[in-house]
Amino acid sequence: MASEKEHIVLEAKALAIGYTSKKQRSVIAEGIQFQFSEGELVGLVGANGIGKSTLLRTLSGMQKALDGDVSILKRPLSSFPPAALATQLSVVLTEAPSSKNLSVTEFISLGRQPHTNWLGRLSEKDREMILWAMEQTDTLEIRERKCFELSDGQMQRVAIARALAQDTPLIILDEPTTHLDLYHRAYILKLLKRLANDTQKTILFSTHEIDLAIQLSDKMIVMTTDSIVVDEPCNLISQGHFTDLFPKDSIFFDEETGSFRVK
Amino acid sequence: MKSPRSYSRIFILLALLLVVIFFLNVSLGSVTIPFSEVFNALTGGEVSKSSWQYIITDYRLPKALTAVLVGSGLAISGLLMQTLFRNPLAGPFVLGLSSGASLGVAVLILGAGVFGGVLGTWLTSSWSLVIASALGSFLVLLAVLAVTLRVKDTMAILIIGLMFGSVTAAVVAVLSYFSSAEKLQQYVFWSFGSLGNQSWGGIGILSLCTIVGIIIAFISSKSLNALLLGENYARSLGVRMKRTTLVIIITTSILAGAITAFAGPIAFIGLAVPHITRQWITSSDHRILIPAVLLFGSIIMLVCDAVAQLPFSEYTLPINAITSLIGAPVVIWLLVRKRKLFF
Known part of the structure; x- marks a missing residue:
C-alpha cells in the first residue's frame, strides 16, 4: 500500500x-x-x-x-x-448559475477558464475536454438549450459536466x-461512482x-x-x-x- | 460556445448600420442640407455654402460624435453593472453616480446665488458644470469604493448605491426649495441632458474616458463571463473577486461619470441597450456582447438624438425625455413578451 x-x-x-x-x-x-x-x-x-x-x-x-x-x-x-487552486479543485454548488440565459455549452465551457488564456479563448484541447464532459454526463443532446429550460435533474448533470470540464483531481x-426524484438521485450518485472509478x-x-x-x-x-x-x-x-x-x-x-x- | 468569428456577419451589418445612421443623423436638423453636400462636408470636399460647412463641422458632427460616445459608454457600463450585480435592472446609475453628478451641479448652480456677482457667473460657465458634476460623481464613487472594500456582498453595494442616490436627491430637493426660479430653471435644463454644444476639447476628454473604459471592460471579459455563474463559482474558477469588483466599479464610474459630466444625466440607455442587444445576440459571452452592446448603444443614441432634433422643425426636445420615452416601453415590452428579463 x-x-x-x-x-x-x-x-x-x-x-x-x-x-x-x-x-x-x-x-x-x-x-x-x-x-x-x-x-x-x-x-x-x-x-x-x-x-x-x-x-x-x-x-x-x-x-x-x-x-x-x-x-x-x-x-x-x-x-x-486562486488560479492555481482552480486547476486542482472544482466544485458543484447548490446554487444555480446567476445568469439563466447561459446555454448548456456556455455553462460547461466556463469550466475551462483556469486553462485558457487572458481572453478565455478555447483551444482544440479545451473543446475536446468539453465534449468529453458532455458525453460522460449525457448532456450532449441538451447542449443548445438555455439553463432556464432545464429540469433539476438536467441542471445537476450540466453542473457536474462543468466541474468535469475543469479537469481537476x-x-x-x-x-x-x-x-431530485428517486431515479435521478440514484443516477447522479452512480454517475459520481463511475467517474471516480474511471x-x-x-x-x-x-x-x-x-x-x-x-x-x-x-x-x-x-x-x-x-x-x-x-x-x-x-x-x-x-x-x-x-x-x-x-x-x-x-x-x-x-x-x-x-x-x-x-x- | 460559438467562436466570436461566427458573429462577424452580424457585426459587419451593425457597423454598416452605424455608419448609415451616423450619416443620417448629421444630415437631419432644423436647416435642410442636401445629402451630397453633407457627404462633401464630412469627407473634406467642397461645400457650396460656407454656413452649411459651419453647421456640419462645428455643430452636427460634434453632436453626433458625442451621441456615439455617450451611447456606447452608457450601454457598456449598463452591461457591466448587470453582470456584476447579477440583476437585470442594474444600470450605470444604480451606484448613485448620476445623483452624485446632480448634487455637484445643484450645489454649483443653486448655491452660486450665495457667491453672487462675477464669481457666480464664472461658476456657472459650462466647464465649471463639467467639473462640478465630475466631482460629484467622483465623491459618490469614493464612498461606494469605501463600502466595496468593507462589504463582501455585491447586493449590499447595490442597495447602498441606491441609498446614496436617495440622499443626494434629498439634498438637491432642499437646495431647489431655497433657490430662485431662474437658477432652478438652469438646473432643470442641465438635468434634461444635452449632446450639443460640446467643444472639440471636451469631446477629446470624453472620448479618452470612453475608450479607456471600453478597453478595460473588454480585457475583463473572462472574469465577467465567470461572474455569470455567480460569485462562488467565479471564485472557484480562480477569479479574484475583490479585485474584479473594484475594476468593474471603477470602469463604470469612469464611463458614467465622464458622460454625465459632459452630457448630463441620460436615462435608460444603460439599462435598456444590453437587453435590446440580447434579443439579437443569444450569446452570453462578453467577448461578443461588449462589441455588440457598444454598436447597439451608439446606433440607438444616434436615433434618439435624431428624434429629439424633430427634423425639419426648429424645436429640439430634451434628449433625456426621448431616451426615457423609447427606453421604458422597450423594457416593458421585453418583460411582457418574454415574461422574464434575463441578463
Whole structure:
C-alpha cells in the first residue's frame, strides 16, 4: 500500500471548522482527521444544520479553517493562489448559475477558464475536454438549450459536466441530490461512482441519501454533534455510527439492510 | 460556445448600420442640407455654402460624435453593472453616480446665488458644470469604493448605491426649495441632458474616458463571463473577486461619470441597450456582447438624438425625455413578451 500513500489527494489534520467574528469564534466541529486517495468516492452525511456545508466550504477554500490543516496533493490549501487552486479543485454548488440565459455549452465551457488564456479563448484541447464532459454526463443532446429550460435533474448533470470540464483531481459537490426524484438521485450518485472509478478523481459529496451513499461510497464522513467519524461504510455500520445520526424518537437505523426505517 | 468569428456577419451589418445612421443623423436638423453636400462636408470636399460647412463641422458632427460616445459608454457600463450585480435592472446609475453628478451641479448652480456677482457667473460657465458634476460623481464613487472594500456582498453595494442616490436627491430637493426660479430653471435644463454644444476639447476628454473604459471592460471579459455563474463559482474558477469588483466599479464610474459630466444625466440607455442587444445576440459571452452592446448603444443614441432634433422643425426636445420615452416601453415590452428579463 506504499504507492497509495503517495496519492493522497485530500487530507485534513486536526481540522477545526466554524466562524469567527470580531469578538468570538464559534466552533462547529473540531479534531477532523482524514486522508482520501485518488479514485475514492466519499459521502458526507449528517443531520440538517450539523455543519456539512461549512466543512465543504472550508475544504474548498471558500472559508478559512479555525485550526488545523487542509492539504490538496500534499500542498497546504492556504498556499494556493486562486488560479492555481482552480486547476486542482472544482466544485458543484447548490446554487444555480446567476445568469439563466447561459446555454448548456456556455455553462460547461466556463469550466475551462483556469486553462485558457487572458481572453478565455478555447483551444482544440479545451473543446475536446468539453465534449468529453458532455458525453460522460449525457448532456450532449441538451447542449443548445438555455439553463432556464432545464429540469433539476438536467441542471445537476450540466453542473457536474462543468466541474468535469475543469479537469481537476478533486471535485467537491454540495448536496448534488437535493430537489431530485428517486431515479435521478440514484443516477447522479452512480454517475459520481463511475467517474471516480474511471477517471481516478477523488470525489467528495454531501447528501441526505444515506442508504444510497452507503451502497456507493468508498468512504463516508458521518457528522454528529459529538463526533466526526471517517471510515468505510461497512465498518461504520458495524460500529453503530449511523444509529446516532438522528434523534431516535421517530426513525431507527436497520443494520441488516443498511437503511433507516420508520419506528 | 460559438467562436466570436461566427458573429462577424452580424457585426459587419451593425457597423454598416452605424455608419448609415451616423450619416443620417448629421444630415437631419432644423436647416435642410442636401445629402451630397453633407457627404462633401464630412469627407473634406467642397461645400457650396460656407454656413452649411459651419453647421456640419462645428455643430452636427460634434453632436453626433458625442451621441456615439455617450451611447456606447452608457450601454457598456449598463452591461457591466448587470453582470456584476447579477440583476437585470442594474444600470450605470444604480451606484448613485448620476445623483452624485446632480448634487455637484445643484450645489454649483443653486448655491452660486450665495457667491453672487462675477464669481457666480464664472461658476456657472459650462466647464465649471463639467467639473462640478465630475466631482460629484467622483465623491459618490469614493464612498461606494469605501463600502466595496468593507462589504463582501455585491447586493449590499447595490442597495447602498441606491441609498446614496436617495440622499443626494434629498439634498438637491432642499437646495431647489431655497433657490430662485431662474437658477432652478438652469438646473432643470442641465438635468434634461444635452449632446450639443460640446467643444472639440471636451469631446477629446470624453472620448479618452470612453475608450479607456471600453478597453478595460473588454480585457475583463473572462472574469465577467465567470461572474455569470455567480460569485462562488467565479471564485472557484480562480477569479479574484475583490479585485474584479473594484475594476468593474471603477470602469463604470469612469464611463458614467465622464458622460454625465459632459452630457448630463441620460436615462435608460444603460439599462435598456444590453437587453435590446440580447434579443439579437443569444450569446452570453462578453467577448461578443461588449462589441455588440457598444454598436447597439451608439446606433440607438444616434436615433434618439435624431428624434429629439424633430427634423425639419426648429424645436429640439430634451434628449433625456426621448431616451426615457423609447427606453421604458422597450423594457416593458421585453418583460411582457418574454415574461422574464434575463441578463
